[in-house]
Amino acid sequence: MSVKVRYFASLGDLIGRSEDQMDIEGHITVADIWREATGEIPMPPRTLVAVNQEYADLEQVVHDGDEVAFFPPVTGG
Amino acid sequence: MSVKVRYFASLGDLIGRSEDQMDIEGHITVADIWREATGEIPMPPRTLVAVNQEYADLEQVVHDGDEVAFFPPVTGG
Amino acid sequence: MPLVRIVEGPFQPWALLAELEPELGLRPGGFGATAVFTGTMRDFNEGDGVTAMTLEHYPGMTERHLERIIDEACGRFDILDALIVHRVGPIAPGETIVLTAVWSAHRRAAFEANRFLMEELKHRAPFWKKEALADGSARWVEQNTPG
Amino acid sequence: MPLVRIVEGPFQPWALLAELEPELGLRPGGFGATAVFTGTMRDFNEGDGVTAMTLEHYPGMTERHLERIIDEACGRFDILDALIVHRVGPIAPGETIVLTAVWSAHRRAAFEANRFLMEELKHRAPFWKKEALADGSARWVEQNTPG
Numbered sequence A, B: 001m002s003v004k005v006r007y008f009a010s011l012g013d014l015i016g017r018s019e020d021q022m023d024i025e026g027h028i029t030v031a032d033i034w035r036e037a038t039g040e041i042p043m044p045p046r047t048l049v050a051v052n053q054e055y056a057d058l059e060q061v062v063h064d065g066d067e068v069a070f071f072p073p074v075t076g077g
Numbered sequence C, D: 001m002p003l004v005r006i007v008e009g010p011f012q013p014w015a016l017l018a019e020l021e022p023e024l025g026l027r028p029g030g031f032g033a034t035a036v037f038t039g040t041m042r043d044f045n046e047g048d049g050v051t052a053m054t055l056e057h058y059p060g061m062t063e064r065h066l067e068r069i070i071d072e073a074c075g076r077f078d079i080l081d082a083l084i085v086h087r088v089g090p091i092a093p094g095e096t097i098v099l100t101a102v103w104s105a106h107r108r109a110a111f112e113a114n115r116f117l118m119e120e121l122k123h124r125a126p127f128w129k130k131e132a133l134a135d136g137s138a139r140w141v142e143q144n145t146p147g
Helices: A010-015 A030-038 B010-015 B030-038 C013-024 C061-076 C107-124 D013-024 D061-076 D107-124
Strands: A002-007 A019-023 A048-051 A054-056 A067-071 B002-007 B019-023 B048-051 B054-056 B067-071 C003-007 C033-040 C048-057 C079-087 C089-091 C096-104 C127-133 C138-140 D003-007 D033-040 D048-057 D079-087 D089-091 D096-104 D127-133 D138-140
Touching: A002 A010, A002 A030, A019 A030, A030 A067, B002 B010, B002 B030, B019 B030, B030 B067, C003 C013, C003 C061, C013 C079, C013 C096, C013 D013, C033 C107, C033 D107, C048 C079, C061 C079, C061 C107, C079 C107, C096 C107, C107 D033, C107 D107, D003 D013, D003 D061, D013 D079, D013 D096, D033 D107, D048 D079, D061 D079, D061 D107, D079 D107, D096 D107
Parallel strands: A002 A067, B002 B067, C003 C079, D003 D079
Antiparallel strands: A002 A019, A048 A054, A048 A067, B002 B019, B048 B054, B048 B067, C033 C096, C033 D033, C048 C089, C048 C127, C079 C096, C127 C138, D033 D096, D048 D089, D048 D127, D079 D096, D127 D138
């Protein structure tokens, strides 16, 4: 299955790119996506996760066509 | 001594004028001013008082040249 | 420099705010938060249709008390500046009655001070509203809506 | 009709508010209170001089969450309408970052809902600030000032 992975703000700097397109099979969680995509870079504390632009947690299961995003605490306003 | 008396909003309607210039002698309080100026019209409940444009109470003593004002609860904003 | 202004004719609140803000002498980049409030004349009050209103004030005392309310806000909250503009005289529905604004470094102080200005203004500043009702009668507003 | 807008260039907040307010379709005379907030870029933060800033966002998710925050405000408070405008991209000190506004019949709801919008936006809306400091370095802002 195909999953788009996005990294925002300081996480984009950490990973060195702003997105990945992954082809991956099986029962995959958000945490698995991070490990596969980043080559096991430790996830910074307080990292936030969104699946299809909704806040999610690391245990959420990812499906074909999903967009998974990782980002630090938000600082708008 | 000379005292200017002012009536605002519904109190102006009640008294039938917006101000009086009074010549009055002795130890006079704000309450005395009301009685003298209005011919003993009963003071409406919740009437507010100012002496020289500062909030005051009915017992405050009035001096020559003072401006005494009577008005209902304020409703600005 | 705080600014208090009593105005007799209609004003567009956002245009007036854009016009007055530079007069305050705030340093650009020196403030991070601005909280603004406007009160507008409704065409209804206490269940009745209102067609027009007249706002009476106590010239001199009104300005003095508005300035004092701003001074108190500056003492209680960590703010940089504030303004109050208040309409008097005849007013039509949809027109702005009052404009308050507060500038501060951080948002909490601006929010709290702006609300303080409005509550104090409603309770202490000598203004009185007389409403003309849809049935042709008129009445002095006896008290403000609780805030 | 609530309005959410992400903008990439500088805007004058009071002029923009005057321009957008008629788009909401509020009935003149139908509202009595408007509470507005603007956040402005300061030239200092956490004790350091800040010379420039870049605001990143998550196109799509950001708008969706801003709209949801307004929906929640409409559910919690007795308000008539609201808008949020937020800047993205490079920003200079003194420029407006965010504009929120709420319209209601009575002032309490406008004050409370406007503050709610800002607190929720600060905690939930996907925006990230990167500051350029006076010493030539840059840093991602790690968390917002408590409100």
